[in-house]
Amino acid sequence: MIPLQLPHPSVVVGVLFFVGSVVSIAVGTFVGYRTFRAHRETGQRSLLLFSVGLLLLVSVSKLVNIVLSSTLSSTALVGPATELCRLLGAIVLTYAIYDR
């Protein structure tokens, strides 16, 4: 009889981490695309800035994390590069608010 083996809690958390990554990239890209489409329809510059800011804040920062983690042997640059993308996104969003 094979004993029932439950996965280690860290494996479950790891799976949740990956699912969260994929979901947030997908949702971030979708929201960014919707905003970009709204910009194309209305021609408002603030919507374009909003779209770029949101993409930088979520999708691009996570993709940078994935790409740098896969290509660089050292992980020292990964954190600062990811957070820099997020900061740029937040700054672009702030600019979008003032650009009215």
Place this chain on the structure above:
Amino acid sequence: MTAEHAIDDHRQHRSAATAPGLLLGPLQRVSLEQGTTSTVETVILLSLAAVGAVLTYHAYRGYRRNDDRSMALFGVGLFLLTVGHAALKLSLTYVVPLFAADAATVALTVASASQAVDVAGLVAVFYALLR
């Protein structure tokens, strides 16, 4: 074993052990959201929190001025994506090591919470845009 080593060890273990990693190709080697690794990163995170606070304040002001609930949702979403994210990541470095028995598991849990905060923030922003 220091907390940093524990996180590194755990990351290696996660890379090898998670089955979804095999399915998700490039995501196998994704760097987990660890605590800050340098002063530069800490400064960037603090700046992110500051800019996020400004964004949230503007959204809150818009909500109070127009009584527009979508602005409140927008503010909540931006708060989670900026201040919430920065607070979680900084807590990994400065708070978790103070009382964590199993630092690696706690770090992984906080990292997953960070993902959950991101998704919740995005959903709030998305819902605000739909309204």
